[in-house]
Amino acid sequence: MDKQGNMKLRLARIEKNLNQQELADLVEVTRQTIGLIEKGNYNPTLNLCIKIAKALDRTLDELFWEEE
Amino acid sequence: MRKSPFNLDERERDVYKNLIVILYFITLIALIVLQLYRQFVLRQSSEQWDDIALLITFNVLLLIGGGLFLSGHVNLKRIKILYLVIGYAAFVLVGYLFTIFKYKVLLGQAITLQHFRSYLFIILPITAILVLGWGLMAYLGHQRMENKLK
Numbered sequence: 001m002d003k004q005g006n007m008k009l010r011l012a013r014i015e016k017n018l019n020q021q022e023l024a025d026l027v028e029v030t031r032q033t034i035g036l037i038e039k040g041n042y043n044p045t046l047n048l049c050i051k052i053a054k055a056l057d058r059t060l061d062e063l064f065w066e067e068e
Numbered sequence: 069m070r071k072s073p074f075n076l077d078e079r080e081r082d083v084y085k086n087l088i089v090i091l092y093f094i095t096l097i098a099l100i101v102l103q104l105y106r107q108f109v110l111r112q113s114s115e116q117w118d119d120i121a122l123l124i125t126f127n128v129l130l131l132i133g134g135g136l137f138l139s140g141h142v143n144l145k146r147i148k149i150l151y152l153v154i155g156y157a158a159f160v161l162v163g164y165l166f167t168i169f170k171y172k173v174l175l176g177q178a179i180t181l182q183h184f185r186s187y188l189f190i191i192l193p194i195t196a197i198l199v200l201g202w203g204l205m206a207y208l209g210h211q212r213m214e215n216k217l218k
Contacts, residue, residue: 029077042079 005040009063012056027051108174133205140213142206156199163191
């Protein structure tokens with residue numbers, strides 16, 4: 001993950017009108033975990049990625065695929 | 069929503085797992101140092117440190133055996149018999165050298181040919197039991213993994 005972190009996840013969450021705590025509650029993790037994923041400081045498991053993608057109505061590619 | 073603070077998420081579980089691994093190895097090394105200190109510096113009798121030695125032995129045996137069984141990554145059929153024999157011989161050699169070092173250097177005892185032979189008769193079967201036990205765990209672990217993948 002680059003230094004900017006996962007901006008796609010952050011934008012998708014904001015577009016869905018969710019704050020970090022609300023997304024965290026939806027996917028049953030802590031707010032800190034969501035924050036660290038967005039900052040690029042934690043690599044979530046595939047299970048959590050799928051949960052987040054479903055909660056935000058996005059695909060895994062849209063949220064987590066890194067383009068050059 | 070998390071129901072309780074004890075219901076950890078995956079990142080928190082990772083943190084605790086990493087911490088437990090580090091603390092486990094620190095504890096194991098501390099126990100080894102403690103046992104060697106009691107045995108060779110304080111020269112205590114075996115009754116005073118054999119519980120620690122037993123704990124270390126079971127820990128290491130179960131760590132390796134459990135790892136071989138649960139990971140199931142070692143396929144014994146793909147390992148050449150020659151390598152197994154070399155591994156066994158290396159194990160015996162290390163055990164032998166350690167025993168000689170222990171009695172000759174640390175305890176300052178003179179070693180006769182009779183000692184050499186008696187050490188060998190102890191080290192050979194113990195090493196064989198260890199290697200066979202770990203081999204069995206590796207075999208069962210590999211079979212278990214293959215059955216899961218079927």
